[in-house]
Amino acid sequence: MKFLVVGAGEMGRWFGGAIAAHAAETDAGDETDVAFADTDTEVARAAADAVGGRAVSLSTDERFDAVCIAVPMSAAESAIERHAPTAQRALVDVTGRMADPVAAMREAAPHRERVSLHPLFAASNAPGNVAVVIDESGPVTDRISEALAAAGNRLVETTPGEHDSAMETVQAGTHAAVLAFAAAAEDVPDGLTTPIFEDLSAVAEQVTGNSPSVYAEIQATFDGADRVAEAAACIADADDEEFERLYREASDAIRDASATTEKENR
Known part of the structure; x- marks a missing residue:
C-alpha cells in the first residue's frame, strides 16, 4: 500500500x-x-x-x-x-x-x-x-x-464541532494563560519559589521551547484567549468578596471537568 x-x-x-x-x-x-x-x-x-x-x-x-x-x-x-x-x-x-x-x-x-x-x-x-x-x-x-x-x-x-470547540480551552485558552504567566513573571530569588510556581514554570518552559508560528496559528484559528484575559482582569480587580466567588466558581468548574474526564476514561 x-x-x-x-x-x-x-x-x-x-x-x-x-x-x-x-x-x-x-x-x-x-x-x-x-x-x-x-x-x-x-x-x-x-x-x-x-x-x-x-x-x-x-x-x-x-x-x-x-x-x-x-x-x-x-x-x-x-x-x-x-x-x-x-x-x-x-x-x-x-x-x-x-x-x-x-x-x-x-x-x-x-x-x-x-x-x-x-x-x-x-x-x-x-x-x-x-x-x-x-x-x-x-x-x-x-x-x-x-x-x-x-x-x-x-x-x-x-465530531468536528466538538473538537474545535474543545480546542478553544485545551489549546488557545491554555496557551494564552501559560504565555501570559511567562510574560508577566519576574526574577525570583533562589529558595523563594513554591511547588505551584515551579510546576507552572516547567509548563511555560515546555510551551516556549517550540516554534512560535505553531502557537500563533492556534490563536488565529481558535477563540479562547479573550476569555482568559477577561477572567484575569476580573480576578485582578476583585475585592475580597468577589474574589471568593470567582475562586469558588473556578473550583467547581475544575472539579466538574475532572469528574467528566475520569468518567470518560473508565
Whole structure:
C-alpha cells in the first residue's frame, strides 16, 4: 500500500513514522511505501530517510492509496483541494482543526475514505490521545487507525464541532494563560519559589521551547484567549468578596471537568 504525506514537519513525520513502524512489525512491511512531499525538498528527504521512505515532488502525478495532509492549519483547505486527486482510496489530515478540513475533504474526495486526525501532543511526547473524526471509513483508514493504536496512542472519536470547540480551552485558552504567566513573571530569588510556581514554570518552559508560528496559528484559528484575559482582569480587580466567588466558581468548574474526564476514561 502506498502512502503520501504532504508536509514533512513534526506531525507529518509522526504520521509517516507510525505507518512505517506498523508495516515493519507486520507482514505488510515489504508492501508498504511511505513517501513525503514538502515545499522544502531537503526536509522531505530527511523525513523519508528517518522512516525508510522516499521523497517526491509536490507536483508529482504519481497516485497513492492514501494521502495525508500534514500542513499548517491556514494551508489545510488549499492543500486538500490540490492533493485530493492523488489519493485513490483515502484522504486524511492531521492539521489540528477539523470542521473546515473535513468539509474540504468531503467536497474534494466524495467517493473516497476520509478521516481527520489530531494528535493532542507534540511528537516528542508521543504516544497520547489522538482525536479522530471518521467521515467515511474503509479498509485503508482502518489500517491507519490500527497503526496509530499499535504505537500506543488512544484514539478518541469525536465530531468536528466538538473538537474545535474543545480546542478553544485545551489549546488557545491554555496557551494564552501559560504565555501570559511567562510574560508577566519576574526574577525570583533562589529558595523563594513554591511547588505551584515551579510546576507552572516547567509548563511555560515546555510551551516556549517550540516554534512560535505553531502557537500563533492556534490563536488565529481558535477563540479562547479573550476569555482568559477577561477572567484575569476580573480576578485582578476583585475585592475580597468577589474574589471568593470567582475562586469558588473556578473550583467547581475544575472539579466538574475532572469528574467528566475520569468518567470518560473508565
